[in-house]
Amino acid sequence: MDQRISFITLAVSDLEATRAFYLDGLGWQAELFVPGEVLMIKAGEHLVLSLWSESGFEAEVGPIRRGEGIVPLTLAHNVATEAEVDAVLDLARRAGADPVHPGELRDWGGYTGYFADPDGFRWEIATNLGEIGQLVLP
Structure with missing residues (x-):
């Protein structure tokens, strides 16, 4: 077996709210969206x-x-600078994320x-x- 992960699958209670958060709020793009069923987003x-x-x-x-x-799971998005951390957290807050814990x-x-x-x-x-x-930065 190759040492890699192909999909991270999360079960969500309200797919439309999830779609609005990730696509409208964070500005991500869907690869596949089947209303009421699944949203797939290329993440790497x-x-x-x-x-x-x-x-x-x-x-x-x-x-x-x-x-x-x-x-008991976290997803991580790494960036190059502290200012970028703060900018992404601000974007998430504007998208409706709650809670948001500031960078430290x-x-x-x-x-x-x-x-x-x-x-x-x-x-x-x-x-x-x-x-x-540095290994995970584009």
């Missing part, structure tokens, strides 16, 4: 973010675990902040000048 050279309605997700994958707290310097040397999409999935916006951080 060989990576697709697939956002499925909960009912379709459960029909194919199985029951979703529900409960209190944050989903981290003990490990990076600068990161977080926002939540309409289903509460947390996006980390980060700059990391270390070798691993």
Whole structure:
């Protein structure tokens, strides 16, 4: 098996709100949108973010675990500078992200902040000048 990820699939409760957030709010473009079913967005050279309605997700994958707290998963978008981190967090706020945690310097040397999409999935916006951080920049 090749060492790569092809799709990241998230189950969403309101596909139209998700579409509005990512496409209208963040300015991303859909590769595929089937109303009421799925939104697919090219998120990298060989990576697709697939956002499925909960009912379709459960029909194919199985029951979703529900409960209190944050989903134990984050998605990350790395940029080159602290100013870019702040700009993306501002864009997310204008798009309706809630909550938005402002950028801050981290003990490990990076600068990161977080926002939540309409289903509460947390996006980390980060700059990391270390070798691993440079690996993921375009």
